[in-house]
Amino acid sequence: MSPVSRVRKKNAEPTPQSLNGLFKDILRDFSSLGADPDPLEVELLTSEVVGQWWDLPVGEVPADADDEAVDEELPVGLELIAFVSRKITPGAAALLASMSVLSETAEEREAASAALETVLSRGIPAPDWTGSLGRVTVVECWRTGDVYGDESSLLCIFGYGEQRHGLLALLDFNELGGRVRDVVVIDAPEEVLADMRGQAASDGDLVTLEQVSPGRARQLLADGLAATDALEEPEVGEDYARFRALALNRCQALPEAEPSPVFEELSDEDRDAIVEEFLSSADVEDTEAARVCARLIVDFGCENEPGDPLRVGPEKIARFLEMILDTDTDAEADTEEDVDEFFPDLDESGASERDELVELDQLDEELEEFEGELDEDFQAALPEVLLAWTQWAGTRAKLSESAVAMLLGTVEEYLEEFDRDDTAIDVYLDGSEEFEDAGELAAALDRRMFAIPSVSTDIGDEEVDLEPTDPEQRRLLVIGEHPEYHESLADDTFDGEPRMQLALKTAIVDQLWDNEPAETWLAAQRLREKGLERDEILDELGGVLSGQLRPTDAEEMRFDLEDYRRALDAIS
Numbered sequence: 001m002s003p004v005s006r007v008r009k010k011n012a013e014p015t016p017q018s019l020n021g022l023f024k025d026i027l028r029d030f031s032s033l034g035a036d037p038d039p040l041e042v043e044l045l046t047s048e049v050v051g052q053w054w055d056l057p058v059g060e061v062p063a064d065a066d067d068e069a070v071d072e073e074l075p076v077g078l079e080l081i082a083f084v085s086r087k088i089t090p091g092a093a094a095l096l097a098s099m100s101v102l103s104e105t106a107e108e109r110e111a112a113s114a115a116l117e118t119v120l121s122r123g124i125p126a127p128d129w130t131g132s133l134g135r136v137t138v139v140e141c142w143r144t145g146d147v148y149g150d151e152s153s154l155l156c157i158f159g160y161g162e163q164r165h166g167l168l169a170l171l172d173f174n175e176l177g178g179r180v181r182d183v184v185v186i187d188a189p190e191e192v193l194a195d196m197r198g199q200a201a202s203d204g205d206l207v208t209l210e211q212v213s214p215g216r217a218r219q220l221l222a223d224g225l226a227a228t229d230a231l232e233e234p235e236v237g238e239d240y241a242r243f244r245a246l247a248l249n250r251c252q253a254l255p256e257a258e259p260s261p262v263f264e265e266l267s268d269e270d271r272d273a274i275v276e277e278f279l280s281s282a283d284v285e286d287t288e289a290a291r292v293c294a295r296l297i298v299d300f301g302c303e304n305e306p307g308d309p310l311r312v313g314p315e316k317i318a319r320f321l322e323m324i325l326d327t328d329t330d331a332e333a334d335t336e337e338d339v340d341e342f343f344p345d346l347d348e349s350g351a352s353e354r355d356e357l358v359e360l361d362q363l364d365e366e367l368e369e370f371e372g373e374l375d376e377d378f379q380a381a382l383p384e385v386l387l388a389w390t391q392w393a394g395t396r397a398k399l400s401e402s403a404v405a406m407l408l409g410t411v412e413e414y415l416e417e418f419d420r421d422d423t424a425i426d427v428y429l430d431g432s433e434e435f436e437d438a439g440e441l442a443a444a445l446d447r448r449m450f451a452i453p454s455v456s457t458d459i460g461d462e463e464v465d466l467e468p469t470d471p472e473q474r475r476l477l478v479i480g481e482h483p484e485y486h487e488s489l490a491d492d493t494f495d496g497e498p499r500m501q502l503a504l505k506t507a508i509v510d511q512l513w514d515n516e517p518a519e520t521w522l523a524a525q526r527l528r529e530k531g532l533e534r535d536e537i538l539d540e541l542g543g544v545l546s547g548q549l550r551p552t553d554a555e556e557m558r559f560d561l562e563d564y565r566r567a568l569d570a571i572s
Helices: 019-031 039-051 074-084 090-102 106-120 189-202 212-231 240-253 268-281 288-304 314-325 331-342 365-369 372-395 402-421 424-428 438-451 471-480 483-489 497-514 518-531 534-548 563-569
Strands: 139-146 152-161 165-173 181-187 207-211 456-459 464-465
Touching: 019 039, 019 074, 019 090, 039 090, 039 240, 074 090, 074 106, 090 106, 090 240, 139 189, 152 189, 152 212, 152 240, 165 189, 165 212, 165 240, 181 212, 181 240, 181 456, 189 207, 212 240, 212 314, 268 288, 288 314, 288 372, 288 534, 314 372, 314 402, 372 402, 424 438, 438 497, 456 471, 471 483, 471 497, 497 518, 497 534, 518 534, 518 563, 534 563
Parallel strands: none
Antiparallel strands: 139 152, 139 207, 152 165, 165 181, 456 464
């Protein structure tokens, strides 16, 4: 987001402290505000405070607090209000007055208001600025973005009298129909708007600028914030948490939001018709593999951007290729994407209703009819089809010739990288395995991706990719999951329980990789169905193996295979 120089400066990172210590520091900051602070400064301070726990579940504390004495039933915001309500000081009144306006939930705002009344009833005067917080005027709203529609920046200008400030939100339209990735408050919105105008004037083929109604701005901002909050672990900019509460407050200052777009999902027949239209007009050979590629592109657009599924842009295409390639092989979270890549005749008609995390045994019956040679045809056809789709969809969207040409060049670069990278099959299979059908291959990938979810690890200060098909490199990947042992492993004295636990985990991972004994994977699947996480499953399996180990005269540990199998079968 730009210009960075005009963004409100961020305070220094706090050092870890107790939760009560954190509350005392917050109260101290509000006590130092003075008698007549700038309302915006009060709001910024409050927003930064509230932002410290915006994404924390109840019972957790902010990262800069290490207090274990936290009420597991009470949100941190309510704990702060309860703490401050016992402090009969002007600083307490200031903090409670601001939280009664800026807190995220109605429960916290009402609690802050009630606590403020308690403090004021004991002789502390109300801050003079209390009635002015959030009472801004809306000046104007502007939106700039790339012509492809991947991202845009929304600038809303507000005023406290003659004093202007801006809220600048970065919107990403490649996720959930549009979500806020970052948001900042700026001191000089007129200068930012001038920069926007200058960029649009000098690069009009690639940059758009439009004034939007305040109601439209509220819809974009409110929906975008809600979409980000709906994600379990959203990727956001470093300023997002700090300014989020103030952004929510400014949403309320904007007029009533325009209705959020309502999209009708394209039917299976509609998607097939789009494929037919593309193949009949684009310069690409009409083959089964080409149809599979085109349908997969359409399905990706429908699932990730139902409001404009045929839109093309650099970031959207990059994410499509990431879905196909699954480069980081975070396999359990991307099983559906891997299946789509290697079994492209999988019926996608119900894809939008499927869970993001799918179990391989729930795949459509059509997967069982997979013909092994199609995946090679698919990968061979993909570059030509994707380039033809880019040209066709870009022209259909009335992008300029230069915009389409630049996009085609970007896609070609992506495809070159795509050709250089390994697919999940390349990474997890060494080529010697034979599978009767797609279901057997998919099951093997599921098992090995559970055993080794990532093929990257840190060695020293560098991140390296290893080959899990090699037992020694597979062992390094297991060790890489335990950085707490890295220094000790270089020492001959590393022994005892840590070494045994590491050896047990490595043995279990090898058993899962080789599916020998098969009871290990069957037990792991039963534990996974019960809701256990991977580390918990490996610990439990390691405990079973440990209980079967017996010392030998050669100072080795051995176990009876049949007894071990029975112990694994007993896991339910």
